[in-house]
Every structure is written in C-alpha cells, then in structure tokens.
Amino acid sequence: MQVTCAQKTTIVSLEIVGQDKIKTSYLKKIITTKQGEVLDSVKLNQDITFLKRLPAVSHAYFNVTRLPNFKSHVKIGIEENFTLLPSLNFWTTTNKQFAYKLGLYEYNFLGNNTTFGGFYQNNGFHSYGFTYRAPNLFSKKWGLAISFKDWKSEEPLYFGEKTANYLYNNTSVELLGLYQLNLKHRIDFGISFFSEKYKYLSGETAEGVPLALDLDKKLLKLVYQYNGLDYYYQYVSGFKSVLYTQYVTTQNDFQNDFLIAWNDFFYYKRIGAKGNWANKLRLGIASNENSPFAPFALDNNVNIRGVGILVDRGTGVAVLNSEYRHTVYDKKWLAIQTNVFTDAGTWREPGGQLSDLFKQEKLRVFSGIGLRFISKKIYNATFRIDYGFKVYDTRNTTKGGLVFGLGQYF
Template sequence: MRKNFFFLTLFLLFAGFLHSQENQVIQVKIKGAEKLKSSFVNKILTTKKHQKLDSIKLENDLIFLKRLPAISNAFYEVHFVEKNNYEVLFFLEENFTIIPEVNFWTTTNKQFAFKIGLYDYNLFGRNITFGGFYQNNGFNSYGVNFRAPNLFAKKWGLAVNHQNWKSEEPLFFNNTSANYLYNNISFEVLALHQFNLKNSIDFGVNIFSEDYTYLSGATDSSVPQKLNLNKALFKLVYTYDTLNYFYQYVNGFKSILYAQYVLTENDFQNEFLIAWNDFLYFKRVGNKGNWANRLRFGLSTNENSPFAPFALDNNVNIRGVGFLVDRGTGVATLNSEFRYTIYDKNWLAIQTNIFTDIGSWRDPGGELNDFLKNEKLRIYSGFGLRFISKKVYNATFRIDYGFKVYDGKSNSKGGLVFGIGQYF
C-alpha cells in the first residue's frame, strides 16, 4: 500500500512539473480595433488568458478574424514575458462597414429601375449586420435585414428578415410565355449556430405570401391570370468552410447546402421540397492570380408548373444569357474564372478576369436526362474588370461581358452584366 502511495505521489509531482513547463498565455491584447469592440474580439477568440499557448488555436483565430466583415486583414505576434509566460497580440486592419447600395438598370420592357439601400456590417462594433433597401422597377419594393451571428454567445446568433418584393417576371408554359407581376411578402426568423471554425448551420421558418397578376403575353385556360398563395417555409443552411482570405485573394474550399420545405395548399402548387448545393474552390496562382470556381446542383419537387423555382438569369448563374429567360425544377451550373490583379495599392486593387459559365436545366415535369440534352445546354464565356476597395467591406464593383459559345434554346448573343461584389 505504501509502495502504491509512493508511486502515485511521484506521478502527481511529475505531472505538476510538466504542467509548470507548459507555455502559458498571461495576456491577450487587441491592436487596431477602432469601431470593433476589443471586448467582443476577446469573447470570440479561442486563445484565452491563463490558458496554454496553442499555435493551432492562434492560426484558427486568425482565419476566423479575417472572415469578419469588419476586418480586411489580421496577424498576430507572440512575445516572451518571463519563464513560460507569453503575451499574445492580435493586430487588426478594419474595414469601413457602413455601405450604401446603389444600382441602376433597365428591365425587359425597357423600364428604368433603381435600388438604393444602406447597411452596417458591424453595428455596435459586435459583428451585427443591419440595414435595408428600397427598389423601384416600375413597382415599389423594400426589405429590412438583421443578422447577429454572435448575439447570444460565440456560437449562437439570430437573423430576422422582412421583405416586400415586386417585379415583372416571365412564366413559361406550352413553349410560350407570359409576363406576370410577382409580389412576395415575407417574414423570416433564423437561429444561427457555429459548431466550429469549419461547420455552421442556419435554421428557421419563413412565413410568406405570393401574388401573381397577369400583365401581358400568352394566356392559357390552365394557367390562372390571378393567383394568391399563402405559404410557410422551413429552411436549413449548412456551411462547410475552409476559406482563407488575404485582401482580394481567396484560397480553399467551401460547401453550402440549402434545403427548404414549403407548405402550401392550392390547386396549382402542392407542398414541395427544394435543395441545392454550392461547391466553391479557390486557389492562389502566383502572387497576383486567383482561380475561382463554383459548381451548383439543385433539385426540387418535379411538378409540371410554370411556377418552377430555379431560374436562368444573367445575375445568378450564366453571364450574358439575359434576364430570367427560363425556369426549371433542376439546375446544374459551373462557373469558372481566373482573376488577375493588375493594380494594387494601399486602398485600391483592380483585377481582370476571364470566365466560362456552363449550365443546364430540368424542365418542369421533365426527367433527369434533361440535363444531358443539347437544347438545355448553355455555354457562355467572357471577360471583365473588378474595382476593389481594400478598406471597405464588399466594395467590389464588377463588370463582365459574356458572349454565347453554345446555347440550345436562347437567341441571346451575349451582353454586359454589372454588380456589386464578386460574382461568387
């Protein structure tokens, strides 16, 4: 018994000696935080005071910080203090995060349209996004958005959104089409949870109504000219993210799964499921190049209805194809582009890019082999410019020109596409 006690005591003394030899963090300091609250940064870091100095935690904290809208770049230093005690300093370069949104364009019927808005992506210095927009495209629309990923704790947050959206949209049926006024009024509440640096989910409910009102074009006795639908939508978004950012450059892989189950009761739509996944891959090429790719595949309940959920559109998937030129119950698209920085100074970077967008759709009520049919295939290529502010979050003005390589259905020869932010 005494022998066992002796060895236990020896073991505890040895373990205590090893623990005393561990490098300890005695201080974590945040440098460069102006609007962003240092107390908030310390809250979301995994590197903590009075814990073991861990190089893996430091690197993960750095990646996490650079993903925040409020931070354009970050780095850290570790300073020896005494014995096994160290001080960790995180140096932040902040973005300007109060961003106006201004867009002008013409609709399919040559109507002048504009959208204006204002968003703060770092409200109260706590990584909260809040703002809204007003749009006029011949009809009045507005939206208000709130998103706080760390509202309750580092890993739990909340998003609340309201939107009243109106637009003139084409519906396709019997090899013809008609233009309808589409009005969507929605209220959405989502819980946000981050499991770890790579994995997170958003889940919640969206209560909305949809109104379709006939404006012009073909008519059919089976397609109503006035339709009002009340719906509830259950949403899940799962994100796997390994992306690492350095100003305008991105490296790594990201997967985003969107799944929605929609409840409705009417003669023209039943309850349906819709899901799609975006696979994104980015690779740095040399000092100035960036290869960017997005593969999207999605399916929905396959009803033979003109109200199919997946749209073919300039601003969403195929640059140069036109505005809302087709719809389907399945989508498969690949966007690939090479970005090259031709100018890079303290606050401004300019990139050129060449791209190819490829896509195919499944017709409403069609088969999976629709994706392989020549008349469904669309290939557009082109080139563009990016003007990037390195000090303002998401302040990238892009302009692309896409021209037709192959299009089995549309007569479009290509065209210009403008936008804010990278295409993907």
C-alpha cells in the same frame, strides 16, 4: 505566423490592437485564445482565420513575445474595414424599363459583427425590405436573424413556346436561428411566413393557368455551411460548401407542397503572386411540378453572365462558373483585377426528366472578360463589370451582354 514550443507556456497578457469600431470585448469573447491559458499555436492560427472572415476585418495577424519562466505575451493585430455601405444596382427589366435598387447596410452594427440594413427598389413597382443578422447575439456559437421583404417584379412565365408576363408580389417575414459548431461548420435553421401574388399583365398563357393567384405559404429552412476558405485581402484560397434545403407548404388547388434543395460548392486557388482561380458549382433539385412557377431561374445576374434576364425556369439545375482573376494594380487601399470566365449550365424542364440535365439542347455556355475595382478598406466594396458572349445556346437568341454589380460574382 506559426508558434512552436516543446515546453508549455502561459499567456500572461493578451493585447488586441488596431481595432476602432469593432469592440475589444467582442473580439476577446469570440476568439479561443485567452489570457491565463496555455499558448496553443493551432488555436491562435484558427482565431486569425476566423477574424479575417469577419466583415469588419480586412486583415489580421499575431505576434508572440517570449517572457522568462515559460510565459508569453500575445498581440493580435486588426486592420479594420469600413462597414457602413450603400448599395446601388441598376438594370433593364423584361419590358426594357430602367430599374434600380438602393440600400444601406451596416455590417458591424454596435461593434459586434451584427448586420443591419435595408433596401428600396423601383422597377416599375415599389419594393422594400430590411435585415437584422446577429450571429453572436447570445454567445460565440448562437445567434439570430430576422428579415422582412415586400418584393414586386414583372416576371416572364413560360408555357412551352408561349410566354406571359405576370406581376409577382412576395411579402415575407423570416426568423432564423444561427449556430456555429466550430471554425468550419455552421447551421442556420428557421421558418418563413409569406404570401405570393401573381397577376397577369401581358402575353400568351396556357389552358388552365389562372390569370391571378393569391397564396399563403410557410417555408421551413435549413442551411449547412462548411467553410475552409482563407483570405488575404482580395485573394481567396480553399474550399467551401453550402447546402440549402427548403420545404414549402401551401393550401390551394393550383400548387402542392414542395421541397427544394441545392448545394453550392466553391473552390479557390492562388496562382502565383497575383492570380486567383475561382470556381462555383451549383447542383439543385426541386419537386418536379409541371408548372410555369418553377423555382430555378436562368438569369445573367445570378448564374450565367450575358444570357439575359429571367430567360428560363426549371425544377433541376447544374451550373458551373469558373474564372481566373489577375491583379493588375495593387496599392494600400485599392486593387484592380481583370478576369476571364466561362459560365455553363443546364436545367430540367418543369415536369421533365433528370435526363434533361444531360441533353445537348438544354446546355448554355457563355464566356467573357471583366474588370474588378476593389477597395481594400471597405467590406465587400468590389465594383464588377463583365461582358459575356454566347458560346453555345440553341434556345436563346441573345448573343451576349454586360453584367454590372457590387461584390465578386461568386
């Protein structure tokens, strides 16, 4: 809804309806439209866009009632999401063992847009962690995030044509400051203290590669986000960009300090009444150490559906994911989408050249189809299943496979 008026009108009453668990006091604090101020249609529409991005809000709208003497009554309507969500993921590991991850998260903790929760994972080893994220803890613009993680996994490391499996253990504590410049711009910044341990399990290593490593590190992080997305239930339109930069310091003879940065670009377009075209482009670069512990991984749960689990690593990356989603069923609480997709990516070898990204033998292309079951009343409750099959990949014998998950792939 748009509001236009040549004569300035004053908001004499502001009403918010439809909210249940999310606090009215919190909503009135974070919106820019205030009782007693002049009615501004631009600010009011921006407030609605901001509210629709909150995990606790599935939809928002407003109505303006004109009153005598250039006065008005503004009503903002909220349709809430259910925000206490379990998470369940299951997969097979590199040694074909069944693995699962269980979690429970509240995305509207205390009714003020705070996320709090944790997970337990069993993939042959035990991992756990928790997260607390309060973007409006101190004010509308300032917030805080704290997380702890003790993560263990068996991971393949690549030494040319050789492969060895190591037990990887990452224990970390992270503290971030959160600053919202305005509706579209946000910055997260902070520090993480963590230890990394590697222990050889099986396979062929290379000369000079240790069978065990125990490293203490510090990570400085800066994330800048531009968000121009607009939501209408399961449909998304607009552009979003997220830049991640990290500087890792360590004191050991095997690894040097290194810098890593990547940018995710998202573009969504509504097509007709039921279609949605979605795109994600990731461009990343890191310090080019000739090491099997390269930071960018090739994995069908992360970037190319169907390629396999932890298939390769690199110090540079360019990945494009593109899919068309079409809603085939849409009722009050449930929507079902079909999708067709193409994922394509290329990696720079550790110690290699940037030209690696443009070599034909580095290119992987997988395409496929999928289904989405979307709850319109529960935040991020999208169950997805995709099957990706190989279109082009000269370095991998995998012909394709299923990928399950919660939430849209991107």
